[in-house]
Amino acid sequence: MIRACSLTDLPPGESVRVVGPVPVAVFNADGELYAIDDTCTHQDASLSDGWLEGCFVECPLHEACFDLRTGVPTGPPAKRPVRTYPVVVSDGDVYVSVADQTAADNGTAEVA
Amino acid sequence: MKRIAVVGTSLAGLRAAQALREAGYDGALTMVGAEPHQPYDRPPLSKEFLLQGKAEQDGIALAITDDVAALNADWRLGVPATKLDTAAGTVVLADDTDIPTDGVVIATGGHARHLPGPSVAGVHVLRTLDDAIALRQDLQAGPENVVIIGAGFIGSEVAASCRALGLRVTVVEALADPLAPLLGPELAQVCARLHPENGVSVLYGTKVTGLSTVDGRVSGVRLADGRLLPAEVVVVGIGMRPATDWLTGSGLHLDNGVLTDAGCVTPLANVVAAGDVARYWSAEHDAYVRQEHWTNANDQPAVAVANLLAGRTITHYRASGYFWSKQYDAWIQYAGRTAPTDEIRIIDGSPEERKFVATYHRGDRMTGAFAINSPKIFTRTRKQLRANATDRSS
Ligand SMILES: Cc1cc2nc3c(=O)[nH]c(=O)nc-3n(C[C@H](O)[C@H](O)[C@H](O)COP(=O)(O)OP(=O)(O)OC[C@H]3O[C@@H](n4cnc5c(N)ncnc54)[C@H](O)[C@@H]3O)c2cc1C
Ligand code: FES
Numbered sequence: 404m405i406r407a408c409s410l411t412d413l414p415p416g417e418s419v420r421v422v423g424p425v426p427v428a429v430f431n432a433d434g435e436l437y438a439i440d441d442t443c444t445h446q447d448a449s450l451s452d453g454w455l456e457g458c459f460v461e462c463p464l465h466e467a468c469f470d471l472r473t474g475v476p477t478g479p480p481a482k483r484p485v486r487t488y489p490v491v492v493s494d495g496d497v498y499v500s501v502a503d504q505t506a507a508d509n510g511t512a513e514v515a
Numbered sequence: 516m517k518r519i520a521v522v523g524t525s526l527a528g529l530r531a532a533q534a535l536r537e538a539g540y541d542g543a544l545t546m547v548g549a550e551p552h553q554p555y556d557r558p559p560l561s562k563e564f565l566l567q568g569k570a571e572q573d574g575i576a577l578a579i580t581d582d583v584a585a586l587n588a589d590w591r592l593g594v595p596a597t598k599l600d601t602a603a604g605t606v607v608l609a610d611d612t613d614i615p616t617d618g619v620v621i622a623t624g625g626h627a628r629h630l631p632g633p634s635v636a637g638v639h640v641l642r643t644l645d646d647a648i649a650l651r652q653d654l655q656a657g658p659e660n661v662v663i664i665g666a667g668f669i670g671s672e673v674a675a676s677c678r679a680l681g682l683r684v685t686v687v688e689a690l691a692d693p694l695a696p697l698l699g700p701e702l703a704q705v706c707a708r709l710h711p712e713n714g715v716s717v718l719y720g721t722k723v724t725g726l727s728t729v730d731g732r733v734s735g736v737r738l739a740d741g742r743l744l745p746a747e748v749v750v751v752g753i754g755m756r757p758a759t760d761w762l763t764g765s766g767l768h769l770d771n772g773v774l775t776d777a778g779c780v781t782p783l784a785n786v787v788a789a790g791d792v793a794r795y796w797s798a799e800h801d802a803y804v805r806q807e808h809w810t811n812a813n814d815q816p817a818v819a820v821a822n823l824l825a826g827r828t829i830t831h832y833r834a835s836g837y838f839w840s841k842q843y844d845a846w847i848q849y850a851g852r853t854a855p856t857d858e859i860r861i862i863d864g865s866p867e868e869r870k871f872v873a874t875y876h877r878g879d880r881m882t883g884a885f886a887i888n889s890p891k892i893f894t895r896t897r898k899q900l901r902a903n904a905t906d907r908s909s
Binding site for chain 1: 518526529530556558563576577579582712722810813837839846848875890891893894895
């Protein structure tokens with residue numbers, strides 16, 4: 404588990420980049436937290452610089468859109484998915500489980 | 516509609532096929548492409564692809580094999596279309612095959628412009644994968660001098676790639692300030708400075724009059740002022756011309772592209788055009804416009820295809836006006852529709868540090884955005900620009 408930030412630093416619509424074994428981007432999509440690889444699978448853009456729209460992030464360079472729930476791109480120029488990571492909120496801090504990269508359905512956490 | 520042919524199998528053609536299937540079209544789909552390759556991405560060809568070991572052929576494919584297969588299309592690659600026979604309702608291929616069709620998507624993009632005269636070994640254009648492979652081979656042989664003709668985006672990118680390969684490069688440009696009409700003089704200068712900062716000299720306002728050769732291979736570039744620049748490799752980056760030759764006699768309006776209405780539909784309701792070849796009516800510009808940018812070729816097919824399937828223009832295309840370029844260590848991004856006289860404001864960073872975002876303004880309206888190495892703030896500004904435009908048009 405890596406601490407990403409304090410929950411107050413990640414309001415809805417925002418994202419943070421976490422430097423760990425691999426760079427990870429954590430998003431707050433309208434209250435739902437998601438973590439994916441920060442590096443776009445097309446080239447080297449940082450997806451935490453991207454544009455959040457619902458539970459999709461658009462790459463800031465060539466507009467490939469990734470589904471934050473699955474990591475799967477919706478169209479070119481990206482072809483390969485990014486990995487998704489579980490996110491946990493504990494005591495007001497956001498943590499990402501980078502060791503335990505998993506399928507999407509447990510890659511989200513409710514901000515309650 | 517039961518049979519649709521998409522002519523041109525690059526970005527716009529692939530996006531058209533995807534849009535057709537996404538819209539539920541389940542009839543026959545024939546993909547006609549002059550190039551033998553599966554759809555691939557062109558922007559890397561002037562950038563990473565020229566550097567050894569980066570962005571190999573697989574890496575630049577636009578879609579993985581499974582996604583291509585899922586389109587359930589009949590691919591006719593390596594054979595160009597030579598005719599659109601609207602009376603017979605066929606697309607005719609160079610091998611004389613007739614493809615009967617009820618609907619056509621024209622996505623033939625363009626061909627690189629060449630220098631006048633016969634082709635000379637060592638002189639390259641750059642439009643296709645085969646062009647890039649040939650150029651890469653010549654660059655990797657380590658020529659002593661490379662001359663690039665044209666300081667537009669592609670010429671500038673190739674200059675940067677040559678520097679990354681450690682080659683000596685000179686760029687010759689006919690205009691005094693080639694990017695000023697697009698970016699305005701201030702930001703054009705910021706881009707122009709990237710070249711000398713990276714050890715590339717650019718001769719502005721300089722015309723090329725011919726080539727010198729030794730044993731049939733290029734040895735130099737002759738300039739209007741009489742100078743001869745030594746060059747073992749020459750790259751000609753003087754633009755493209757839309758690939759409309761095959762449409763001569765089809766009855767479509769051809770004038771610097773295929774003329775369409777605001778929904779990418781030609782005067783024939785079952786023939787649409789998209790991408791670099793399409794010159795569509797833009798109410799925003801109050802003119803026909805043709806764009807040569809990736810995002811345009813990516814976004815336009817969905818509109819063209821929606822109108823094709825509807826049998827009439829039910830939706831209009833609105834360009835995002837977004838493009839990027841990568842030169843040396845500078846990621847350049849631009850969006851909008853600006854005039855050279857628009858007021859420019861730096862909203863973040865500084866041009867000296869080659870990391871900034873600028874916005875363009877006319878009266879109380881933001882008309883565009885430009886950035887170097889600032890994707891996050893640029894993207895937010897670009898989305899704002901888009902939202903403003905939507906508000907105005909609604
Ligand atoms: C080297 C290079 C770098 C670029 N870099 C950038 C960049 O950084 N940013 C950016 O925004 N844009 C860039 N572009 C522009 C971008 O690649 C184009 O806008 C885009 O490729 C247009 O797609 P298209 O499908 O409309 O046309 P094209 O990509 O031109 O494809 C048309 C296809 O149709 C085929 N064809 C032509 N005639 C026929 C025929 N008669 N029958 C069958 N097939 C035919 C062609 O062979 C080709 O495969 C670059 C372009 C090049 C060449
Ligand atoms: S780097 Fe993300 S789409 Fe190109």
